[in-house]
Amino acid sequence: MNQQGERQKIWTREFIGMSLSNTFIYVAQYAMIAALPIVIMTEYGGGDVEAGLAMTFFQIGTVVARPCAGILIDAVNKRRLMISILTVFFILMCSFAFAATLSALYGLRLVHGVVFAVATTTAAALAALILPPARKGEGIGYFALSTNLAMVAGPMIGLLILEYFTPTVLFAALSVLAAISIAAGGAHRLPDEIILPAKTGRALSVTTFIERRALAPALIAGILFFAYGSVLTFIPLYTRSLGLSSETSLFYACYAGAILVTRPFVGRIFDRKGSDYTVYPGLALFAAGMFLLGNIEGLSGLIAASLLLGAGFGAVTPALQTLAVRSAPPARAGVATATYFWSLDISVGLAAAGLGVVAVTYGYAFTYSIVDVAVIALGAVCYALWRRSART
Template sequence: MNEQKLWTRNFLSISISSFFLFLTFYYLLVTLPIYAIHDLNGVPAQAGLIVTIFLVAAIVIRPFAGKWIERHGKRKVLLSSLLIFLIGSLLYSSINSMNGLFALRFLHGIGFGMATTAAGAIVADIIPESRRGEGMGYYAMSMNLAMVIGPFLGLTAMDQWGTGIMFSICIFTAVFSLVSGLLMTLPKDAADGSKVVPAAGRTGIKGLFEASAISIALVAGLFALVYASILSFVSVYAREIGLMQAASYFFVVYAVVMLMARPFTGKWFDRYGANVIIYPAILIFAAGMVLLSLAGTSVSFLIAAGLIGLGWGTLFPSFQTIAIQSAEPKKRGLATATFLSIFDIGIGAGSFIVGVLTAKISFSTLYFASSFFILGCLAVYYLLHGRKEAALHAAAMVETEKQSA
């Protein structure tokens, strides 16, 4: 039997579009706080709000974006959101006050939240069912690569070429994201949502969320609390322990290990089920956090990065795949919105909690304690999804044996 094709023009287009979307996000994530303090005379607390306001806008808009996808279609919502994102990128160089920057970040967050929701729904439709785990893994890889390249490019542009060139690059990356989105030619049933009728009784607040995705989204949100401590504070921790030079390579090693593992983990997910991938990935993630907490040399610090890349880099696309598979095809946009909204709440809450805790305990202690929190999340995964997944996989194996008999 021939394997269904994964690397189609549409899959490449949406992956490249998402890469440039997230590249712009991470590019501005590291540069705007510095710009706000040095060029707009802001204070550190205001610089922190730059990220918070953006994420709040994305979280608020995603449930509505899921409904708009049902009503107007995935492609229309994606292109509209990428246009909003591009307009926001064009306006940064004209902002001359902190209040203006806050307003612009809210607009930019709206475009980002809509785009990530629509892109997730589109990629779920164009990936062959038999290669869902593999395809979602490769799609997530585009976001992980952006996480590595974006900060490096942003800081280089700010240090070497100044804010004018920095914002110009931001505009070009947003343009590339929109152009890649325009290159997609989705089938009518995947692109047009006009014939999709919302389920009866799904009005008001309940109609903005997909119930089938909530349990796995809650699991992902809990893990996001720990991931936020890596994303936001690992460079601060590296400075504390005298490994600042190694810090610039942390996410490079993270990405390399993740890239090497992706071809295997996605296929194993499809062939053997989620549990075979997720339980080992949780243990590897916990081991990475333990080693990070004990790191005293660049070698141990970067080995920890590799373990975290293998563990968390496998968990995130696996959780997102489960959220999408749990929903009806016409509800995948809403499921994606639900999953990403809860996940982003975890990231935002984690950054705040870590900021509070590190005023009382060291980063080393925090990262060590996080490994036990991860192990506790393993139990939560089992209760909310793992045991059900095991039963479904066993039933599928029995059915396969009956058909082959």
């Protein structure tokens, strides 16, 4: 292959390493989401409130650390930062096995949130910088698959281990994943122009923590994640109310499968045609999936809704992430990536609280078919207005 072809490659060893490292970080998190409530109830004698606090402390750590992560990434050697934070991640996973009290467990989850924010932001920023400019949309779409696949694999791994083994075995398994993530994320050397910080001389201000040019796509993505947060939070309870609780894992599998099948196409369309050709169709599919989810009566409807949601969500979010990262110069890639993810962290947390009130008052079906569709429509309007202003 000629030099030009080499520069246009997506699947380099470095990109694969970052994708694998990101996958293992997210697998550990989703395994924790599914398994920790059970561990807290069976091993610590806690109840629903205590189980929920484990996620609360994690979210606090993530939301607080995300803006600082962006500054850190742009200020230091990115490869060294990646290796260092993954090493801390490994030590943290090992430490969960020795948490003797709930207070200790909550403290570890708080630190886990901080480490998760820094590690995932670093991996995403490096992956975006490694990708060739002409194929950045397609590449970020592939990179985002690591999160989607982890959403399916993580809960399955966590629950299967707890079904047959002890929590100590669970944390040991997650420690092994953390060790593999170090090898995947830090094994390859990267060019100095990617990993070394640029000397900007920027004074400390709000824009130090938030990349203004990435704010619009980040906020639009946050609106969509607000709707998606209701799926992430309430789908197990909703399927149980429909008598389909045993099919919840199938919902997530079909959702991830739809993303896996459509992602190569939407990434290429983004790079060749532009974001409008992926965002608008994706929003339409996502809204249709939410409406169908609120009006299902059986398994076939649940699967159809998951496929529509996967295809729509998988088309929109990588496009907005690419727009956020591409809007800033390479020297601000870390802050731009952090700005994008920070918006998502806050939106998912607000969805769990705000939409929880709606769901309890009016039901899950109403929340999905009316409220979420209205939220997605708002996102479409904001995107249209932003794109119009960007062209003028």
